[in-house]
Amino acid sequence: MKRLISSMIAASVLATGGALAADAANPSDPEEFRQMMVDFYAERYPDVPFEEYNNGIYAIDDDARSQWEGMMEFPETDEYVAAGKELWEDYRLPNGKPLSSCLGEAKGLRAKYPYYNEKDDEVHSLGLDIINCQKNADEDPEKVWDPKNNYNKLANVLAYLASESAGMTNKVSIDSEGAKKAFNRGKEAWFRRTGRLDNSCADCHQYHGGKYVRAEHLHMNVGNTTHFPLFRYSKGGMFTIHKRMYGCIRDTGTVPPEQYSGYLRDLEFFMSYVDNDLELNGPGIRK
Numbered sequence: 001m002k003r004l005i006s007s008m009i010a011a012s013v014l015a016t017g018g019a020l021a022a023d024a025a026n027p028s029d030p031e032e033f034r035q036m037m038v039d040f041y042a043e044r045y046p047d048v049p050f051e052e053y054n055n056g057i058y059a060i061d062d063d064a065r066s067q068w069e070g071m072m073e074f075p076e077t078d079e080y081v082a083a084g085k086e087l088w089e090d091y092r093l094p095n096g097k098p099l100s101s102c103l104g105e106a107k108g109l110r111a112k113y114p115y116y117n118e119k120d121d122e123v124h125s126l127g128l129d130i131i132n133c134q135k136n137a138d139e140d141p142e143k144v145w146d147p148k149n150n151y152n153k154l155a156n157v158l159a160y161l162a163s164e165s166a167g168m169t170n171k172v173s174i175d176s177e178g179a180k181k182a183f184n185r186g187k188e189a190w191f192r193r194t195g196r197l198d199n200s201c202a203d204c205h206q207y208h209g210g211k212y213v214r215a216e217h218l219h220m221n222v223g224n225t226t227h228f229p230l231f232r233y234s235k236g237g238m239f240t241i242h243k244r245m246y247g248c249i250r251d252t253g254t255v256p257p258e259q260y261s262g263y264l265r266d267l268e269f270f271m272s273y274v275d276n277d278l279e280l281n282g283p284g285i286r287k
């Protein structure tokens with residue numbers, strides 16, 4: 001079935017996203033390319049206001065939105081936010097200091113990420129900065145909240161921090177040549193076809209974003225990052241954006257890059273920049 005879906009997607013890529021695909025391998029001006037991606041959906045869904053795209057498929061499907069609004073009356077995310085708040089407030093580094101000593105206060109922290117750092121020429125992701133804060137303080141490796149050993153703690157804290165930036169506007173800054181290069185590396189990753197299925201991120205979530213695959217919609221790329229981390233009913237747990245990117249690439253039939261690798265951080269940077277001017281509304285919920 002996956003191979004059939006892949007063939008169907010590949011057959012219509014040029015017809016549905018030719019202009020974007022043509023620029024995929026070449027460096028682009030970030031703002032011009034972002035506007036092309038926004039315009040792509042404005043043409044496909046002319047009745048959907050731009051500000052609604054942070055709600056994903058719930059912006060385009062009335063039935064799905066009705067179900068989602070029912071989920072949000074007593075959201076599954078509440079327990080994860082509460083657990084993350086407790087961890088953020090109670091956890092102490094080996095030197096006795098809180099995480100805020102190297103990350104800053106919780107309010108508005110998520111809204112500052114991801115960002116490009118000129119000093120180390122890297123994109124910084126909030127999850128990795130939490131991990132590095134612990135490592136730099138000589139935390140016991142088994143206690144570090146990395147994706148392999150203590151994923152749930154990391155996801156819970158990220159859910160809490162997302163809630164502390166909810167309602168703020170996504171504003172990823174690109175104001176240097178290094179940041180432009182990071183954006184274009186992320187753009188290249190977005191369009192790179194991988195695995196046995198020979199699919200890219202763009203095949204599913206751009207060219208066919210909002211369309212059905214079997215009984216479910218494929219999420220659109222515009223607005224995709226604003227509500228992470230999110231609770232997935234199909235998996236019964238909280239997903240960080242890096243876990244989701246890792247899983248998507250793995251599902252193409254290849255060995256994915258490690259979570260918080262430079263490759264995935266550049267991809268997160270690209271995706272997040274595309275979501276500029278949308279309201280942050282995490283942690284979110286998906287079926």
